[in-house]
Amino acid sequence: xxxxxxxxxxxxxxxxxxxxxxxxxxxxxxxxxxxxxxxxxxxxxxxxxxxxxxxxxxxxxxxxxxxxxxxxxxxxxxxxxxxxxxxxxxxxxxxxxxxxxxxxxxxxxxxxxxxxxxxxxxxxxxxxxxxxxxxxxxxxxxxxxxxxxxxxxxxxxxxxxxxxxxxxxxxxxxxxxxxxxxxxxxxxxxxxxxxxxxxxxxxxxxxxxxxxxxxxxxxxxxxxxxxxxxxxxxxxxxxxxxxxxxxxxxxxxxxxxxxxxxxxxxxxxxxxxxxxxxxxxxxxxxxxxxxxxxxxxxxxxxxxxxxxxxxxxxxxxxxxxxxxxxxxxxxxxxxxxxxxxxxxxxxxxxxxxxxxxxxxxxxxxxxxxxxxxxxxxxxxxxxxxxxxxxxxxxxxxxxxxxx
Amino acid sequence: xxxxxxxxxxxxxxxxxxxxxxxxxxxxxxxxxxxxxxxxxxxxxxxxxxxxxxxxxxxxxxxxxxxxxxxxxxxxxxxxxxxxxxxxxxxxxxxxxxxxxxxxxxxxxxxxxxxxxxxxxxxxxxxxxxxxxxxxxxxxxxxxxxxxxxxxxxxxxxxxxxxxxxxxxxxxxxxxxxxxxxxxxxxxxxxxxxxxxxxxxxxxxxxxxxxxxxxxxxxxxxxxxxxxxxxxxxxxxxxxxxxxxxxxxxxxxxxxxxxxxxxxxxxxxxxxxxxxxxxxxxxxxxxxxxxxxxxxxxxxxxxxxxxxxxxxxxxxxxxxxxxxxxxxxxxxxxxxxxxx
Numbered sequence: 001x002x003x004x005x006x007x008x009x010x011x012x013x014x015x016x017x018x019x020x021x022x023x024x025x026x027x028x029x030x031x032x033x034x035x036x037x038x039x040x041x042x043x044x045x046x047x048x049x050x051x052x053x054x055x056x057x058x059x060x061x062x063x064x065x066x067x068x069x070x071x072x073x074x075x076x077x078x079x080x081x082x083x084x085x086x087x088x089x090x091x092x093x094x095x096x097x098x099x100x101x102x103x104x105x106x107x108x109x110x111x112x113x114x115x116x117x118x119x120x121x122x123x124x125x126x127x128x129x130x131x132x133x134x135x136x137x138x139x140x141x142x143x144x145x146x147x148x149x150x151x152x153x154x155x156x157x158x159x160x161x162x163x164x165x166x167x168x169x170x171x172x173x174x175x176x177x178x179x180x181x182x183x184x185x186x187x188x189x190x191x192x193x194x195x196x197x198x199x200x201x202x203x204x205x206x207x208x209x210x211x212x213x214x215x216x217x218x219x220x221x222x223x224x225x226x227x228x229x230x231x232x233x234x235x236x237x238x239x240x241x242x243x244x245x246x247x248x249x250x251x252x253x254x255x256x257x258x259x260x261x262x263x264x265x266x267x268x269x270x271x272x273x274x275x276x277x278x279x280x281x282x283x284x285x286x287x288x289x290x291x292x293x294x295x296x297x298x299x300x301x302x303x304x305x306x307x308x309x310x311x312x313x314x315x316x317x318x319x320x321x322x323x324x325x326x327x328x329x330x331x332x333x334x335x336x337x338x339x340x341x342x343x344x345x346x347x348x349x350x351x352x353x354x355x356x357x358x359x360x361x362x363x364x365x366x367x368x369x370x371x372x373x374x375x376x377x378x379x380x381x382x383x384x385x386x387x388x389x390x391x392x393x394x395x396x397x398x399x400x401x402x403x
Numbered sequence: 404x405x406x407x408x409x410x411x412x413x414x415x416x417x418x419x420x421x422x423x424x425x426x427x428x429x430x431x432x433x434x435x436x437x438x439x440x441x442x443x444x445x446x447x448x449x450x451x452x453x454x455x456x457x458x459x460x461x462x463x464x465x466x467x468x469x470x471x472x473x474x475x476x477x478x479x480x481x482x483x484x485x486x487x488x489x490x491x492x493x494x495x496x497x498x499x500x501x502x503x504x505x506x507x508x509x510x511x512x513x514x515x516x517x518x519x520x521x522x523x524x525x526x527x528x529x530x531x532x533x534x535x536x537x538x539x540x541x542x543x544x545x546x547x548x549x550x551x552x553x554x555x556x557x558x559x560x561x562x563x564x565x566x567x568x569x570x571x572x573x574x575x576x577x578x579x580x581x582x583x584x585x586x587x588x589x590x591x592x593x594x595x596x597x598x599x600x601x602x603x604x605x606x607x608x609x610x611x612x613x614x615x616x617x618x619x620x621x622x623x624x625x626x627x628x629x630x631x632x633x634x635x636x637x638x639x640x641x642x643x644x645x646x647x648x649x650x651x652x653x654x655x656x657x658x659x660x661x662x663x664x665x666x667x668x669x670x671x672x673x674x675x676x677x678x679x680x681x682x683x684x685x686x687x688x689x690x691x692x693x694x695x696x697x698x699x700x701x702x703x704x705x706x707x708x709x710x711x712x713x714x715x716x717x718x719x720x721x722x723x724x725x726x727x728x729x730x731x732x733x734x735x736x737x738x739x740x741x742x743x
Contacts, residue, residue: 199713270576
């Protein structure tokens, strides 16, 4: 095994590089750099309880694996919220820190990471995950330990149904499917739409289900449903089938990495159809991977960087100063989730799971950057969605669809 | 109908030839060593990243020229041959006389080390010391920010678009009168096919027409006796690994031309399918690997065409089970009585 590790290094060296062997024996653990805190605190190993004067939050995210771009944006958004709170004096006179574990985009890793956060690190609040499949694996553990969990961007309805300790700060799938069905039927005037769905993703299936129902209700016709599995890179067979259906629109509620390839291959096969999707498309990577083939598509999303409201523009300015890039909605939602948690901790009479939970539950008119958040009795926020049009290298805001 | 058939056939053959090239590597190594080299798909992935780096360094102009195109292939194949050599030398050779399971687990270990190692971010960026005013290069584990002086060493987890090394040109296009069904044949599809066939023919010649090939077959038959007869078994095995890895790199580049994406986990997906293809064909048999791969490509495409895309992998792999029920040794494999 030692040899194979050596080999991995050797293999890596051959592309002209020098790899520093990780000093951390647990590769899945990523320590979150928290700027401007007292140096000794966050660096402590996660043995027993954290230092007394630090309030520890936990985060589980996909820092590697197929949804890494999402996990990294979310982590950055959360880190910014934590640092801002610390600059403003922390909570109850104590500084905040966040411990981040990487789940490699896998539900089983997410479940073990959340267990570690609860039993080993004894965190007050858990933030995460992005992908619904991973959040679903985490939620029962958080519920059982009575540790509040806030998912920044898992849109599958089942996530918060797990229990009364599970919250989210984004809208849910039925709503995204609803928004796109309504927009394509009423604004784009489509009659025939085909669907290409990722059958291994709870997210994709959720959007598909509602879109199908709503689009038919509004008098449109779903002419065909094809599917693929996460990890596929050849969609030509499905697209060759879809081409024959003469659909006006193609709904692809997948993740950016697959969508980019689908768009590219659709273009190559001469498929002339307007593609539509959800917030899974939202990544700068979409343009890098898909080139011009994604241009002209429509997506529903949580927030738009074009939104002129001062709340959004101020967030974008701070984020750009810090990370030199425009925040995507994952970063915005990560930021919102962390702030909702911090606000609840400030209001809570004591810092225990149940007390913080009660405060999160009564969040009302919270000024999030991705829309004002009021949590309903099912612990889901009621807020509008935006429809964006894909242009060369960017998403352009076209419309807002209210619930 | 005929147009649909033609288009589906083009899709299937494009996928099948790539599975075939990867499957050849599995089958060759199994042939000489009776080892399933699970790291094979990941070596392919490394090859694609090497190709990516070469194309990137050459720039768009140079990498779309014929010489640039060849350079991408050759450098990737050479580097992978070297990696194959190193893996064999340091991970498998010391374990060769140990129980077979040990090597198998080592292979899985290498596979994970490569596919997850490549997901790490490692960059060297220019850092300015504000006190002394000097600039130095520092190793960090964060991705490069845009417009900063920074060099990426390890690619990181996110998928990247493979640079265009062949400009896509439509060579053939037929459409039915109502323009619903079309067949499109693109230049790179033809070229990929020819390159894949060329590599397979070259391999066939090497194995059956050269001295090295003869030695390889001898080692495959019985490596102890081969050693007694003066065949340098270590060299032959190392050569086989290098050959298989180079083929994998070639396959990887063709794959990246086809699907235009490179990401650290790609080796696992393609590797698994190629492994299945090798088993269908009869592992250890070269013709079998190619046949198995084409069959798997056709099968996958056929299920989507006639049935439903949700059933694709289930049916394709179910087919494997049926083949193995009737011919446990694979289509071309020879049943060998176990010596007691």
